[in-house]
Amino acid sequence: MLHIHPVPAFRDNYIWVIHNQSNAVVVDPGDATPVIEFLTHNQLQLKAILITHHHSDHTGGVAQLCRWREVPVYGPATETIATVTHPLCETGQINIPELPLYLTVLDIPGHTLGHIAYYRREPFNMVFCGDTLFSCGCGRIFEGTPQQMYQSLQKLAQLPDDTLIYCTHEYTLGNVAFARTIDPDNNDLMDFERKAQQLRQQNTPTIPTALKQERAINPFLRCEQSAIIASAQQHAGKPLPDPIAVFTVLREWKNRF
Ligand SMILES: [Zn+2]
Structure with a gap:
């Protein structure tokens, strides 16, 4: 165990x-x-x-x-x-028989250019993704392009629903405040905010989060949803042609939020 x-x-x-x-x-x-x-x-x-x-x-x-x-x-x-x-890098594997622990590696550039994640499959899916996918948010783009970051988040989003996300910062409540601005009518997000506030009041981590939950609340994984597109277009003051353009606007908006 x-x-x-x-x-x-x-x-x-x-x-x-x-x-x-x-x-x-x-x-x-x-x-x-x-x-x-x-x-x-x-x-x-x-x-x-x-x-x-x-x-x-x-x-x-x-x-x-x-x-x-x-x-x-x-x-x-x-x-x-x-x-x-x-x-x-991407094809890498780690085997630590003493635990036992077998992990595969995913390349997820964007926050930094060489950023990798460690993924464990069955019986419990989990991913250690550093500063790329956060609960209800994502990392800043220091070295890569918005397109790279978007694709890295999409790669993580393809993992199974029950994958637990072990990121490296407790940024959840700040991320939720931004997400509420972008996606104000999202009931899942409001429920999540209440749960996250309770956890933080008890000084309990909000991490790990589950991927299924993130798909429902995280605006950076929801760039194809009409409510997110509408908010990003209103903020940008122009139509946005694709999800990467929506993501780019959201990420720059969050940098100054
Ligand atoms: Zn970092």
Whole structure:
């Protein structure tokens, strides 16, 4: 039985620890200290580190963790990350028999150009997608184009309905506020907002979220819906020819929201 535990870091990051109560894998450790504390307190053996992209809030703790325990470090092949020992891209696979954990890799450029996600199939679908798909939102486009980001989100949206989305930031309530502006009559979104507010009042993470839920509430996965198109066109002050144009307007709007 696998457990997936969020170790909070910085202001709003989650460092995901995947473990079976004996062995553990850590995703995007931007800070080593809370990870070492969690692993030590729970008597977990670190077996590997997974990195989704090069930003320091995802990689800053890797060197210290590797000095503490020498483990393989998986990360994107097309980004320069000094601590990565096992570079990966779309066809890559990871097998960690001690958990056991088998993951495949998806290329999801946009936030950064080499950004990858780690996907686990049956019996429970889950994806560790870094700063690409957030609950009710998506990451900023720092290196790629809006088209790349849109296509990466579409790739994630093709995963099975029950796929749990493990992203790296607690941005949900801010994202919901933006989504309510874009999609004000969406009842699923209003229900979700109530649930998310309750969770945050109890200081409970809103992550993971399920893909089926995201398809119903996340405006960045709904660029073909008439309500979203209408809001984006009104904001842009012109007709928008396709979902990528709608996505581009939404992403730029959110940057200044
Ligand atoms: Zn990032």
